[in-house]
Amino acid sequence: xxxxxxxxxxxxxxxxxxxxxxxxxxxxxxxxxxxxxxxxxxxxxxxxxxxxxxxxxxxxxxxxxxxxxxxxxxxxxxxxxxxxxxxxxxxxxxxxxxxxxxxxxxxxxxxxxxxxxxxxxxxxxxxxxxxxxxxxxxxxxxxxxxxxxxxxxxxxxxxxxxxxxxxxxxxxxxxxxxxxxxxxxx
Amino acid sequence: xxxxxxxxxxxxxxxxxxxxxxxxxxxxxxxxxxxxxxxxxxxxxxxxxxxxxxxxxxxxxxxxxxxxxxxxxxxxxxxxxxxxxxxxxxxxxxxxxxxxxxxxxxxxx
Numbered sequence: 001x002x003x004x005x006x007x008x009x010x011x012x013x014x015x016x017x018x019x020x021x022x023x024x025x026x027x028x029x030x031x032x033x034x035x036x037x038x039x040x041x042x043x044x045x046x047x048x049x050x051x052x053x054x055x056x057x058x059x060x061x062x063x064x065x066x067x068x069x070x071x072x073x074x075x076x077x078x079x080x081x082x083x084x085x086x087x088x089x090x091x092x093x094x095x096x097x098x099x100x101x102x103x104x105x106x107x108x109x110x111x112x113x114x115x116x117x118x119x120x121x122x123x124x125x126x127x128x129x130x131x132x133x134x135x136x137x138x139x140x141x142x143x144x145x146x147x148x149x150x151x152x153x154x155x156x157x158x159x160x161x162x163x164x165x166x167x168x169x170x171x172x173x174x175x176x177x178x179x180x181x182x183x184x185x186x
Numbered sequence: 187x188x189x190x191x192x193x194x195x196x197x198x199x200x201x202x203x204x205x206x207x208x209x210x211x212x213x214x215x216x217x218x219x220x221x222x223x224x225x226x227x228x229x230x231x232x233x234x235x236x237x238x239x240x241x242x243x244x245x246x247x248x249x250x251x252x253x254x255x256x257x258x259x260x261x262x263x264x265x266x267x268x269x270x271x272x273x274x275x276x277x278x279x280x281x282x283x284x285x286x287x288x289x290x291x292x293x294x295x
Contacts, residue, residue, distance in 0.1 A: 013223050060219040081222070083242035105245060105271070138248045139227045140207075140272065145246060162242040162267075164218050169237040 004069035008133040011065040011072060018059035018079060018165065023049040028115050029157065031079050033061050057167035064129045073129040077122050080110040081147070082161040091154035096146065103142040107134075109149055110163070114156040121151035187294060189251050189274050192230070196278065196288045198253060202265050204274025209250050212289050214282050218243040225249055230289065232282050236260040238267060245271040255282045 017039035020031045028049060034040060034056075041053040059080070065072040084106045086094035097106045109122040109130060127149055134145040150156055190206050192198070211229040215221050218239045225231055227248035233240065236258055244252055251274040254260065259277055260268075268275050278285050289295070 010223055058217060058219065060223050062223055081242075081246065083245070107242075107246060134246060137227050140248055143248065143272075162238050164222060164239055164243045164246070166217050166219050169218070169235060169239060 002069060002071065004066060004071070006066040006071070006129070006132055007068050008064040008066055008073075008129060008136060010062040010133075012061075012063040014061050016059060016061065017056040018167075019056040020054045021051040022054045023051055025050050028113070028117065029054070030113050032112060033059060033076075033079065055167065057165050059165065064133050073125055075122075075126050075130070077111050077120070078109050078126060078130070079112050080163055080165055082108040082110055082150075082156075082159070082163045084108050084148075084159070084161045086153075086160060088154050088159075091159075092152040093148055093159075094154075096148060096152070100144075100146070103140070104144040104146060106146045106148060108153060108156075108159075108161060109147050110156065111150055114150065116151050122149045124149075187292065192251070192289070192292070192294075193276060195292055196285065198276040198278055201254075201259060201275035201277055202269045204251065204276075205272045207250050209294065212286065212294055213249075214286060221249075222247055230294070232285060234258055234282070236264060238264050240264075241267045241271060241273065244268075244273055249273060251276060253278055253285060255280055255285050 014035055016033055016035035018031055019034050019039045022029050039056045043052045063072055063075050084093050084097050086097050088094045093108055111121045127147055130147040153159055187209055188206050189204055209228060209230055211226050213225040213229050214232040216233050216235045221243040225247045228250045231244055231249045231252045254277045257279045
């Protein structure tokens with residue numbers, strides 16, 4: 001374990017597109033980051049999955065580097081962040097949200113594959129660095145950010161969270177108090 | 187310079203109840219993914235974007251206040267989330283450039 005009290009800054013900031021694909025055989029979703037000027041929209045088979053293009057949005061990727069010890073944490077496995085407003089009693093993220101006092105906000109770091117079929121999610125090192133980075137920059141005295149990996153989510157696809165993504169930001173969204181789809185998750 | 191002083195000197199209209207705090211910088215963006223890599227804590231965010239995702243991004247980087255330019259106003263649930271996050275929301279009839287010029291005249295940049 002490092003003895004350094006890290007002071008993180010963003011590095012390797014790259015702009016591109018977050019491309020979302022879906023398998024029409026099993027319904028699984030997957031996403032990847034493309035830095036190409038025009039994101040690929042190919043359909044292809046990969047094992048039992050047949051992936052089709054579902055959409056893309058402009059996105060930014062970054063890594064975190066410590067200005068004190070020089071270590072860099074690769075955040076390539078982070079495809080996005082989502083503010084959790086979870087009320088699901090069976091969801092681990094929801095439980096964390098309900099345990100927090102006023103001023104503490106829970107964000108979910110989203111990995112590429114919401115099904116976690118291959119057992120992969122955002123690394124523990126990445127989660128630690130994100131927590132330290134966002135909290136080190138906060139100036140409000142009673143405010144705290146908690147970042148958790150999306151493997152703790154019961155279902156990302158059903159989650160009532162607000163994804164920080166540049167997709168559908170000019171759309172109207174329905175009122176969920178009348179049973180519509182979750183707001184901000186479109 | 188504090189939020190209330192900026193409001194008064196630039197003719198902003200407050201949209202929600204805001205907490206007065208020291209403002210330390212300015213950032214202009216309409217992309218939420220850009221905001222988390224560019225905006226700094228206690229800054230003013232100038233934008234045309236009124237989606238709820240904007241508040242999620244601004245809260246993550248501890249933005250002090252958001253100014254919606256060209257008279258834009260967000261929906262009630264967006265205002266509610268910003269109020270909970272203690273982010274002051276304001277509207278200006280000016281465009282982003284004209285409003286930014288006012289801020290530089292006040293010494294903010």
